[in-house]
Amino acid sequence: MTGHVLVINAGSSSLKYSLVDAASGEAAATGLVERIGEDQSHHVHHGPDGDFDDDQAVPNHEAALEAAVRAFETHGPALGDLDIVAVGHRVVHGGSKFAAPALIDDALVAEVTDLVPLAPLHNPANLEGIKVARRLLPDLPHVAVFDTAFHQTLPPYAYTYAVPSEWLDEYGIRRYGFHGTSHAFVAGEAARLLDREPDDLNVIVLHLGNGCSAAAVRRGQSVDTSMGLTPLEGLVMGTRSGDLDPAIHGHLARVAGRSAEETDQALNSESGLKGLTGANDFREVSRRRAAGDERAQLAFDIYCYRLKKYIGAYYAVLGTVDAIVFTAGVGQHSAEVRAAALDGLEGLGIRLDPERNAQRADGVVSTADSKVAVLVIPTNEEWEIARQAVEVTQD
Numbered sequence: 001m002t003g004h005v006l007v008i009n010a011g012s013s014s015l016k017y018s019l020v021d022a023a024s025g026e027a028a029a030t031g032l033v034e035r036i037g038e039d040q041s042h043h044v045h046h047g048p049d050g051d052f053d054d055d056q057a058v059p060n061h062e063a064a065l066e067a068a069v070r071a072f073e074t075h076g077p078a079l080g081d082l083d084i085v086a087v088g089h090r091v092v093h094g095g096s097k098f099a100a101p102a103l104i105d106d107a108l109v110a111e112v113t114d115l116v117p118l119a120p121l122h123n124p125a126n127l128e129g130i131k132v133a134r135r136l137l138p139d140l141p142h143v144a145v146f147d148t149a150f151h152q153t154l155p156p157y158a159y160t161y162a163v164p165s166e167w168l169d170e171y172g173i174r175r176y177g178f179h180g181t182s183h184a185f186v187a188g189e190a191a192r193l194l195d196r197e198p199d200d201l202n203v204i205v206l207h208l209g210n211g212c213s214a215a216a217v218r219r220g221q222s223v224d225t226s227m228g229l230t231p232l233e234g235l236v237m238g239t240r241s242g243d244l245d246p247a248i249h250g251h252l253a254r255v256a257g258r259s260a261e262e263t264d265q266a267l268n269s270e271s272g273l274k275g276l277t278g279a280n281d282f283r284e285v286s287r288r289r290a291a292g293d294e295r296a297q298l299a300f301d302i303y304c305y306r307l308k309k310y311i312g313a314y315y316a317v318l319g320t321v322d323a324i325v326f327t328a329g330v331g332q333h334s335a336e337v338r339a340a341a342l343d344g345l346e347g348l349g350i351r352l353d354p355e356r357n358a359q360r361a362d363g364v365v366s367t368a369d370s371k372v373a374v375l376v377i378p379t380n381e382e383w384e385i386a387r388q389a390v391e392v393t394q395d
């Protein structure tokens with residue numbers, strides 16, 4: 001697997017890019033254009049000569065990618081000097097259609113467009129990124145890597161909601177799961193760290209960033225995951241509620257006259273840690289908790305209790321668990337979350353080493369005699385996208 005891949009993650013008002021060596025994972029350059037379409041945008045490019053910032057207005061995604069290409073020319077590395085073999089695009093929703101990364105052509109663009117109702121905020125932005133990148137870099141193969149693809153191995157009893165069965169056929173209502181690129185990467189790294197084959201290992205992965213999700217991975221395949229039709233289901237997140245009683249929508253409509261859109265918006269953007277404490281950033285919640293703030297303590301307890309319930313559920317799903325892996329901002333850096341989520345699980349063969357847990361942001365944090373290894377592994381979605389893009393183009 002050789003060559004560099006330009007990895008593009010297009011959001012509604014941002015464009016993140018990374019030029020990744022698919023073999024080593026090393027990024028030759030990374031960059032982010034934010035506030036696209038606003039009066040003052042912000043572009044930061046980290047290249048071999050350090051950081052470069054620009055606050056000029058960037059009207060649209062095409063201008064953002066042009067700015068990125070210019071930054072490569074001016075600040076390096078020169079794109080022509082590297083063996084760039086593909087452009088890898090992060091695409092949030094691949095529906096039931098995509099269980100693997102796919103080469104982008106007009107037919108794929110049409111299929112991803114058909115999936116927009118399932119991801120109305122994300123897929124249009126991803127499509128915009130694909131459109132401008134194909135136009136500006138027409139000589140390279142472009143590959144779509146889907147956040148949902150890794151979870152396409154869920155069995156029907158795990159992905160089907162107990163709702164009228166025609167909802168699945170008519171509206172695609174089922175569980176899809178997200179963060180698949182991260183779960184796939186981290187499960188693979190866990191095998192490497194433990195010197196085992198991925199298809200010989202059962203792992204529970206806890207991706208705890210601004211968005212949070214858990215996955216049960218049996219012998220390298222996702223068999224359950226906590227996010228569902230949308231990324232709202234499951235764990236408590238920065239601004240999302242995670243699991244709740246679906247009757248809340250109807251109840252709020254009746255007692256408060258709230259529309260479905262209003263409740264949806266509140267559950268996605270005003271709930272989770274933010275709803276409970278006013279702060280969506282976990283570090284702020286931790287600071288307040290340490291200072292004795294009761295609401296921050298309650299939010300922390302709810303967050304960790306939900307995690308513990310998912311760990312228990314996925315332990316039962318897998319039967320035998322070799323490793324529990326914590327990743328992303330909170331998972332990697334919060335020793336107190338790991339300790340609270342695993343507290344009292346010694347009966348399941350899970351023994352955290354308090355010293356290792358307090359000291360490490362990477363590696364094994366369980367005791368030598370723990371039946372289940374507890375690991376902290378930094379995720380690297382860009383590298384996983386680069387690897388998958390190379391696999392598709394070099395098939």
Ligand code: ADP
Binds near residue numbers: 208280281328333334
């Ligand atoms: P994203 O999902 O946007 O990629 P990250 O994986 O960067 O997010 O995770 C962001 C979350 O990680 C934030 O809630 C942030 O507060 C939390 N975080 C980052 N560093 C720490 C830390 N040292 N201790 C606790 N939480 C942290």
